[in-house]
């Protein structure tokens with residue numbers, strides 16, 4: 001392990017938490033930064049596992065004490081990455097995985113330029129809406145919250161081309177395998193020695209998801225959110 005930082009962003013409901021859970025059970029030596037948030041736990045979420053749930057006053061105290069690597073206001077709640085997770089992952093010789101929104105990702109791409117960034121897209125808008133509605137039964141959220149997330153999704157997706165890798169989360173197991181290949185191949189690229197055949201296959205699999213290799217694949221997805229390519233923000 002070499003102290004790599006992986007940043008994963010996606011519109012809410014794309015399946016990022018599901019993919020990250022799959023990745024964490026496949027790949028050792030990968031620590032997950034548990035963010036702080038002022039939003040309430042949903043469904044079966046537990047304090048300290050998905051998030052540390054704090055009130056606004058506690059979050060604002062942490063901001064004043066410079067405890068965050070980055071933080072942002074997402075859907076009216078604060079979310080932030082505590083600096084100590086990066087320090088601890090380095091001390092353990094592990095890599096660190098951050099699940100953060102596009103605002104947090106651009107703050108970190110400036111302060112940690114070697115971080116490897118991955119953007120997860122839903123297959124299309126209708127499927128994103130279906131997943132949000134399905135999950136809302138567990139979350140007890142109303143239709144207006146879902147509509148707001150769909151509007152935010154279109155804005156977030158405009159930023160996809162600021163990321164190194166783009167993963168369309170269509171078939172779940174395929175997506176978990178792809179994410180695993182991306183992480184393992186980034187590690188392998190930084191270690192020495194000749195590649196064996198399985199390692200070459202791993203690198204080739206991960207390369208399929210590099211930004212220049214997915215531009216065509218994402219066009220119909222952008223179109224389903226009514227986003228012309230011309231509206232997409234470049235790196």
Ligand code: ADP
Pocket residue numbers: 010011012013014015016017018019131132134135169170171172173175
């Ligand atoms: P996010 O963390 O991006 O907000 P979740 O991981 O909570 O999203 O997933 C949103 C919903 O979509 C959940 O109900 C989840 O089970 C479902 N889901 C995730 N990935 C897929 C997939 N590839 N196919 C179908 N449903 C999925």
Ligand code: 5GP
Pocket residue numbers: 009010011012013035036039070071072074079080081099100101102103104105
């Ligand atoms: P959710 O409430 O659905 O778990 O997350 C909402 C959004 O907040 C997601 O886009 C998620 O990536 C983002 N998020 C979670 N933790 C952080 C964080 O620490 N910093 C930032 N900037 N965004 C975060």
